[in-house]
Amino acid sequence: MSLNLAAESDTPPMGDLRTTSSTVTLVGTTEANTSVKLLPTNAAATSNSTGGFQFDNVGLANGTNSLTVEATDIAGNVGTIAQTITRDVGNTLGQNLDLTVRPGGYLEVPLTGVDASGNRVTYRLQSTGNLPTGKLDGNGNLIFTPTPSEIGTYQFGLIASNDTQEIPQTVTVRVVADPVSTTRISGVIQNTARQPLAGVAIEIGNLRTTTAADGSFTLAANGALPADTLKVRGEGLEGTETYPFIAEKLPLLLGRDVFNGVNNVIGRPIYLPPLDMANARAIDPTQDATVTTTAIPNASVFVKAGTLKDQSGNNFTGQLGITEVPREVTPAALPENLIPDLVVTIQPGEMVFLQPAPLSLPNRAGYAAGTEMDLWSINPITGNFDNVGRGRVSTDGSAINTIEGGMVGSRRNMTSCPSQLDRSVRLSPHCAPDIL
Helix, strand or coil: CEEEECHHHCCCCCCCCEECCCEEEEEEECCCCCEEEEECCCEEEECCCCCEEEEEEEECCCEEEEEEEEEECCCCCEEEEEEEEEECCCCCCCCCEEEEECCCCCEEEECCEECCCCCEEEEEEECCCCCCCEEECCCCEEEECCCHHHCEEEEEEEEEECCCCEEEEEEEEEECCCCCCCEEEEEEEEECCCCECCCCEEEECCEEEECCCCCEEEEEECCCCCCCEEEEEHHHCCCCCCCCEEEEEHHHHHCCCCCCCCEEECCCCEEECCCCCCCCEECCCCCCEEEECCCCCCCEEEECCCCEECCCCCECCCEEEEEECCHHHCCCCCCCCCCCCEEEEEECCCCEEEEEECEEEECCCCCCCCCEEEEEEECCCCCCEEEEEEEEECCCCCEEEEEEECEEECCCEEEECHHHCCCCCCCCHHHCCEEC
């Protein structure tokens, strides 16, 4: 039995069980048609007819990671193999990099760290030729997300600098063909404490799966996917916490359209917040209702009688609640230039208000009384923000109240200064908007 890093997850020198990637693919061999489990994540797989098996989206901590594969054959015999995979933190000063990634994949290389003397090392990129799709983000991470048309080998330079010297480095990026021809979507589900959530039902059209113990999932189709929306059914999880149902457009999660015939990797975990059900209110479709929460003073949603419909088009009769969500761990990433003071979710999700629902939010940014803002809501069809109304800061300055329009669905909404938010829906951090 064996366990190793897949070629696309390995960092040269190849085969030394070391990588710079935070999420990797592991491959191994055992007897044919054998159940295998990866510990401590409890991810499960079955070996193929030649004994090969694979674990996708395995998260690695910085430094050494002790992993064990437990294999159980048809007769119930159990065998194990232990392996240590090391994730190297940052890039070593002066070390050339040789990176491999597949079309549709997500490769992240941290380019920050310290040298042998403890001095901070920074990097700048030098290139005169074309490179595969990617970026150097504000946190010092070099990220590649190549397209199917970018198969090939690329080279560019990095200049590593500390307090006393600059050292050039050569980076080679190899975009290699995916050996599997199905169209796949893979990712990881975590809660807002960044802990994996196992057993979450995941759907794209008629494709269904559940997350493994490490929160990972993969859905596959022959040809094009049957839908463009990923549904995460956190509401079906059993336990002490209640999680939401969310539905996100795949282009929003991927940052691009889906590529057919490859594994489309969602690089950022999809986060599910534990819902505040203690402050939720039962909705009677024959009565008007104002939903508030003691956890967020001055936050409320007004629901006109008979206007809130569930996902099946029926009158909603359950509990409706408002929950604050840390802005760094919203289900899908917020636009990079949006830094809100408050993020909340109104659940259950994906419901429809036949009459726009006015909402109020605390004025945490301290806008002056009378300041008017646009109300924006995510369009469930396009995944973009639509302008659905206006809000105004109250006379005492404590809240932002809807004065025109309102929420049209129980999903993310926001208020933002109209002078700072243009009609192409570029979001300005200067308004410090609140997100629903």
